[in-house]
Structures are given as structure tokens and as C-alpha cells.
Amino acid sequence: MSVTVFIQGRNGVTRWQPGKRWFLLPLMLMVAGTGLYQYSEDRFAQQQAQVDENEQLREQHKQQVVELKSATESQLALLVTHVAQLQAQITRLEALGQQVADNNLMADQFDFSEQAGVGGLNDIGRNIELNQLIDDMNSLASRIDNNSMQLSLLETVSSNLHIDKERYISGRPITKGWLSSAYGLRNDPFTGRRTMHKGIDFAGSEGADVVATAAGVVTWSGSMFGYGELVEIDHGNGLRTRYGHNKALSVNVGDVVAKGDIIASMGSTGRSTGPHVHYEVLRKGQQIDPSKFVYRKASL
Template sequence: MSVTVFIQGRNGVTRWQPGKRWLLLPMLLIATGAGLYQYNQQRFESQQASVDSERQAREAQQRQVKQLKSATENQLATLVSHVAKMQAKLTRLEALGQQLAQNYQLDEQFDFGAEVGVGGPSDFGSTIELNQLLNDMEQLASGIDKGNAQLSLLETVASNLNIEQERYISGRPVSKGWLSSPYGLRNDPFNGHRAMHKGIDFAGSEGADVIATGAGVVTWAGNMFGYGNLVEIDHGNGLRTRYGHNETLSVAVGDVVAKGEKIASMGSTGRSTGPHVHYEVLRNGQQIDPKKFVYRHAG
């Protein structure tokens, strides 16, 4: 196949017939353009893939940073919780130690409020991992718990005799006054009929001290029908005492009172004819004659 090209010029029409090489030139240009386009397309796709890979890597790094931050915050929260628990336990241990030292006159030998003296040379070791620190703190907290338990046991053993002596009911519920009505049948002061009087009355001056005849826990502190302002103390072993007709009360429910401690002021509230203390002793909820407790020797 041949191609003839006619060219119009000033001197007329010129006929030009290119050779085969000239015919291959367009095909060569087209092939070259296609190759360049494909090369650039592949290069663009490679660059795009690289950009996507870098973006994914950055996103993965950001996720790792967030996870590390979250894990660190959780570990710090755990550490703070451990420290708070240890502080509370150390405070209790210190208070218990101080109480024991004061009770048994050991203040000069044991100062629980001062820093513990430690020292000596030490070689620097490896860094401490957080998990190891938490384990060490757990062991220390366990040791503190054991110390608390041992100190509590020591306090119980050391004060056992004092506890038994303190809650031993004996003596009168007043520091000043006289027995005005015994336990048993009597003529009721209001209607004159024979009635059972389930306590002992101690008369005295209004406002005089009313005292606990044994150590215990206050289970009632307020008005009770017939008794007026009443204090009731539980001494354990099924024994309770009551102190009625008080003018004012010096204790509240839940208070721990010592033997001989003032719990009220004498008055004439409730069903009463004048200032006095109506004193009862109850065993397992039943009133019994308080006389043997009033007149027995202190334990």
C-alpha cells in the first residue's frame, strides 16, 4: 500500500509520496504516548498507595498512642487507689498504736506520729516496673492489715481485765442521794393501790449527777412513757440498766460509756412525784431486783 500527498503551493500542486518509514511514525507516536500514559498512571497509583500506607500507619500509631494513654491512666488510677487504701490503713494503724501507747504509758518508747528512722548505704538497682510496684504495694498493704489485726488482738488481751471490771455492774446510780423506794410491792404514790415496783428509787437534789453503774453501750436516750427522760445501757451478757425521770440527758444512743461516767442530771420527768432516779436492772429483758448489784463490791 502506498500513500500520495498533494501539497498546494505558489507554484502549483506538488505531489509527495512518503516512504514506509514515514507511515510508521504515527504508530510510533501513538505507542509512545500510550506507554508514557501507562507509566504515569502506574507511578500515580504507586504514590497514592504509598500515601494511603503512610496514612494508615499514622492512624495505627494514633490508635496505639490512645491505647497507651488509656492504659497509663488506668494504671495511674489503680496506683492512686492503692495509695489511698494504704493511707487509710496506715492512719488507722497509727491511731491504734497511739491509743495503745497512751493507755499503757508507752508514749516515751513509741512515737507513732513521728517518721520512722531508716537509712544506710544502698546500690542503685534496675528501674521498677509498675506491675512490680503494685505487687510490692499489695504485699505492704497485706502486712499493714496483719499489723492492724495483731495490734487489735494485743489491745483486747491487754485490756481484757479492765473490760470485765468496767462492765461489772455495781454501786449506786447517784453520787449523792438516798434510797427512797425499794424493789417489790408498794402502795402506788398516785392512786394508793398495791402495785409492783420493778426498780429502786434514789431521791436527791434536782440536777445532781446520774452515773452509769457499769460500762456499756447506750441503747435508749430519750422520753419513754412513765419513765420520762430515760437512759438505757446494754452491758453485754444479757444485762441492761435503766435510769429514769432525768431532767436532762448527757449521752445519746450508740455512745460507749464508762463505769462511773455521768449520763444524765436528776429530775422529775414522767410519772414522778419529785427529783429522783428510778433505777432498773434487766436480765434478758426482764426486770430483776437491783439490790444485789447496788450493794455488792466493785469487781
């Protein structure tokens, strides 16, 4: 089969008979066009997929930013709350320090008059500068350290002012009761012989409070021959007091007691005829007459 093409020109009709390769050209063009179209479609699909993926990433990043912002605001809110707590603590610390200074007549030597920070934002955590917040916290910490140092010094000074008063032995070792036996020679209640009584006895109801007559450190708390259940307190400067025949003891060796603290309850343990407290005062290990300590004024 052959195809003849007649072409009309100026010089007449020209006959052209194409070969088989010319018949394949349209088919090749169709195949090439189809391939190009398919390639374009694939590229478009890939680009669209890339756009969709980028959009998802942007949404994820946007969500992460929102979450980070929320977490940051929460952390800032916690920091603001912490600063407020520090402000409240330092306000109480300054008030306590001023009161202690006033009570000890030393207000002119310690400055606790600095104005404490008050107020704040309506919406906590908003419009907060982190650097400013950190500076505020550092400032508060510095103020707390300074006031703690002043209070420590003030406490030392105050203790030194009152330690002699607290260690000053005076008064009776009971809150209720009466003098039943004085210091000195007496007839022994068990043998009837004339013996030296090296303390003062205060009688009362069993279980009544026995109190320290001065501040000090407990050096004995337990049973001792003749004394029964005994408490001994060291007051310094070579002075000690003893409280014997107790029913029960309220302190242990090593305890620090203040003047007037309850140290035992009255009893009749040891060499005793009834509920009472055998009270002794020792100077450098030797019993002395407690009367001058019992009946002297309570302060220097």
C-alpha cells in the same frame, strides 16, 4: 498517491516503493508510545498516592503511640499515687497497732515495728516498672491484711481485759445532785404509809445528766407505770440497773452504752414529787440495795 524510495548500494541504486501499511507504522508507534506514557503516568500517580496514604497511616500510628504512651504514663502515675496512699494508711495502721499494744502491755506479743516505705521518684510515673509496681501493691495489701488480723486479735484481747471493769457497777447515776431517799422502809410521799423503797433517789436540777453506772445493753427505753420515763440496762451476769422519772431519754432499746455515757436527762415524770432519779439495781430480776454499788471503788 505512491512513494518511491531509492536506495544506493554497492550494486547500484535500488528502487523501493513501500505499501500503505508502512505509512501506518509511525502512527501506530506514536499511539503506542502515548499509551505507554499515559500508563506510566497512571502507575506513578497510583504509587505516589499509595506512598502518601502510607505516610498518613504512619503519622496516625505515631500519634496513637504518643497518645498510648501518655495514657500509660497517666495510669502509672495514678498507680504510684495509690501505692503512696496505701503506704500512708499502713503507716498509720502500724502506729495505731503499736500504740494499742503498748497501752495494753502486750508489745512483745505483736510486731508492728516493720519499717514503712518512704520516698519515691522525682518525676512521678517515669521509669516505673509495671510488674514491680504491682508487686509493691501486693506486698502492701499483704501487710495491711496481716496488721488488720493482728489488730482484730489485739482488740479482742483488750476487750476481754477491760470488759469486767466496764461492766463493774459503781458510782452514782448523776454528775450533779444529792441523795434524797435511801433504800428500805420509808413513809410513802403520797399516802404517808410505811412502804418498801426498792431503790435510791438522787435529786438535782431538771434536765441534769443521767449517766450509766456500768457498760451494758439498753433493754428498756420508754414509759413504765410508776417509773415515768425509764431506762433499763442489762450488764450481764444477771445484773440490771434502772433509771426512772426522767424528763427525756437519750438511748433506744438495743443501744450499747459504756460506763459514764449520758442516757437521759433528770425529770419528774411518773409517780414523783420533783426532779430526781430513781436508781435501782436488780439481780436476777429482784431489786437489791444499790448502796454497795454506789459507794464501792470504781475499779476491781
